[in-house]
Amino acid sequence: MAMAAAIVATMPALKHLIRITFTPPFPRKLQKFHSLASLSPNFAQEDPQQQRLEQEQHNQLTNNNKTSRSSSSASYFPKRGQTLELVCESLAFKGKGVCKVAETGFVVMCDRALPGERFIGRVTRRKGSYAEVTKVETITPHWDLVDAPCEYAPYCGGCKTQNLSYESQLRAKEQQVRELTIHVGKFLDKVPEFCSIMKPIVPCVIQFHYRNKMEFSFGSKKWLPKELLGEKQVGNEKYALGLHAPGFFDKVLNVDKCLLQSEPANMVLAAIQDCWRDSQFGLTPYDVHSHTGFLKHLMLRTGRNAETGLPELMVNFVTSLYKPELLKPLVEKISAIPEVVSIMNNVNTSVGNTSVGEEEYTLYGKSTITEILRGLTFQISANSFFQTNTHQAEVLYKLIEDCAGLRGDGSQIVLDLFCGTGTIGLTLARRAKHVYGYEVVPQAISDAHRNAKLNRISNATFVQGDLNKIDESFGNNFPKPDIVISEGEGS
Template identity: 75%
Template sequence: MATIPSHALRHLTLTRPWLRKIRCTTSLAFSSQDLLLTYPDDDNNNNNDTDHTKKTTNSKSQAFFPKKNQVLELECESLAFKGKGVCKVADSGFVLLCDNALPGERFIGRVSRKKGSYAEVTKLKTLSPHRDLVDAPCEYASYCGGCKTQNLSYEAQLRAKEQQVRELVIHVGKLSDKNSDFECIMKPIVPCDVQFHYRNKMEFSFGSQKWLPKELLHEKLDGNDNYALGLHAPGYFDKILNVDKCLLQSEPANKILATVQDNWKDPELGLSPYNVHSHTGFLKHLVLRTGRNMKTDLPELMVNFVTSSYKPEMLKPLVEKISAIPEVVSIMNNVNTSVGNTSVGEEEYTLYGKSTITESLRGLTFQISANSFFQTNTHQAEVLYKLIEDCAGLRGDASEIVLDLFCGTGTIGLTLAKKAKHVYGYEVVAQAVADAHRNAKLNGISNTTFVQGDLNKIDENFGKHFPKPDIVISDPNRPGMHMKLIKFLLKLKAPKIVYVSCNPATCARDIDYLCHGVMEQNIKGCYKLKSIQPVDMFPHTPHIECVCLLELC
């Protein structure tokens, strides 16, 4: 886990209600994974800050600070960002975070890291299980970091996610839950009807070091036995948890994964995994994407091998095996010659079939290339985009201008274009902009303009090349919106902003700025939050999507 920078600690102080006057930094350099998404219970949060300060000056929590390697008995109270359990030492307010701890679970933990206002704990032994225990159907659930809450009932997962958003809106967004309209603003979370096999894209890594659980560490692995294809073990960049299937991806994708697993380590093929230490080896990643044939409505799959060099003859035996699977319509090879281990290559080759697959969303057809961004859960994206469309509230008379910020491949803007006069989209990734143009043409949409540009680096000229919008759609990545963009929006004063967020912490911060301004920079807010709708896009994971509607005061 990366070291949490000092300014992110301000979010941790939100667990102390008497420190709520401290504002979030206006810098966006911090990572969203550094932000807590939930807070310990507080029975006195109606008291003013001064009273809290007086009451806590001599509190036990001020005197308590655990030592590294100290063993403590703890109870998990709630979940934080990335699914960490939030715990407090008995009779103190000191906060400890623990991986794989779930609400209601009592356990013995050892302090592994200390920070200024909290510490991290490694769970040693469970004393009593959490209150919503279920059997995790995945055999890798206790080792893999992908599905942290698979052994928590789905109803409990939804409650935890909704509570995280609620607490953030109150403490960071500064929306009082005592207001009569709070429950109208804070909507119940929208569940996902499909809780397994919902991902249309999975990225697996090849590795020269197989990760083993503690009980198997005594086993000595040599040569190919130490090779692995799967997912990075939590906390390791160089060790791979070998997996034969993943319950989050489609069944045809699991069929492909099993075929690759059965063949890639055959000595006769001469294939070697990339070694991140020596920077040698050939195979880096296996990326599987699932689309849909628009004529048959059956799944069609793309297989993308990411390699350190272009040697198609070495992949030929695998290509022959995989192409025999009926659902496979595309096998690609991305070549990444850099020492970095990303799945995007500098060059791309088609080894079998076509270079794109297709998918349908909100009545439109999208072509998806190996490196295209597309919503990972197609089924729930239909729900999400319907919510966005409802919040936008376009009249449908082709009279309104839409500004689509962080537009990606244009999926949101294109689904709104049929009701708008014109959609202007901005996106930093050149390939995504090219995909947006291609998808507009594919669907016969002519009232869209997509422009490449970095919205974190806008200047005073931004906004001069398009008319004032009636509606702004903003869908930033996890760090949220840069202060430059927030200032622009406050100056622009569009009647309506629909804010789509994958990080409730930075979402709540930006809502605060848009509604209440930034006092230390003498910036006044001019919006009112009308609704915030959490959406569970990825069951069994800590991720939460939110659709927020703000209207000009």
């Protein structure tokens, strides 16, 4: 299930100041606010705030079990390996099912359990005052069962709830935002203001092929489902290119396509899968244990040509060394695909798993692709941050513009905090007097300046700096703002 995002617009005592906060994937602790909206699927990347949200849900489960035990005559905690009959009541963070043990009401968490489903689960781990289980057998399925269109859905950890109807996914996301607003934000849902600010979730009209960026991993150990574990894998057959299997940092689920990315991107993936294991090329995947091997990651980015509106692709190979001669056969094969306009090579010599290299080389074509957003053209490099769902980003930015309420007379100052590559601020610049953007990542600031110049926007200033280390003099660096936008660190 793709996670929701929330927009919060606040109007504090100072009447002319409006603050808009974009907090992916769920709202932070909220005080007074004017409107709250949610968008889906998720177009924001994961950030450290997720750990805090998971802790909040952990605390909530703990409290629920304390309540259920206090109402029982005896303390109850299932043992590891014990099988239980369970009913899934709702979906929690990252799509885990919140389930209750029949008769006792004890709360457990289960991957791939869906609301309304009754099933048998085996306890695998005790975590605090609740337990985690693995589904063994379904007794009765959930009420909105659909066939998952992806053949990898039963194994891949990327789309855990693909067999849940999209309408049910939307309801689950909206319920999560509502509960976090109440429990984390300490906002009373009984007061009239709550109904006025909690807006219906905004669905995405495109449920598949919406992501403009996908990252795949090369692996020396192919992950296999249980039914194929008996098959012998020899030589290059053990190699894989795809997505990490849930819970395994060293095993990769081999995939030939992904329904989240564009069709041209799937053509590139299929072309690489067709030949990279060929022994004559001498290509080896990086081994995370021995720290040997050449190929680490494959990143595919899809944009749109600013003149024709047609798709254009960037292919980025992340390798442990700079050896362009090894990549030459792959470059020749995929450069024949018309949509491919850029092939890059990021070199990451560290033992870490990051896809950002210390050095970057252009192997074919240009070093950037373009994307069009709210009538503006943006250049995207291999490691640029850009909203991964372009269509829903359009919806988000329109909502931000509506919440900001810019008069359009060029008299208002906009302060864009954690601005990234400046996409939000630049879309507002045409209706503002001036936009000031602040961001800690130097490359993002460089991209913001480049995008402002590309769109001939002169009333935007972007400054590199760590907003977590600001002092009282911070406000002296710009005129008094009328509108403040905060995307939140890590978004």
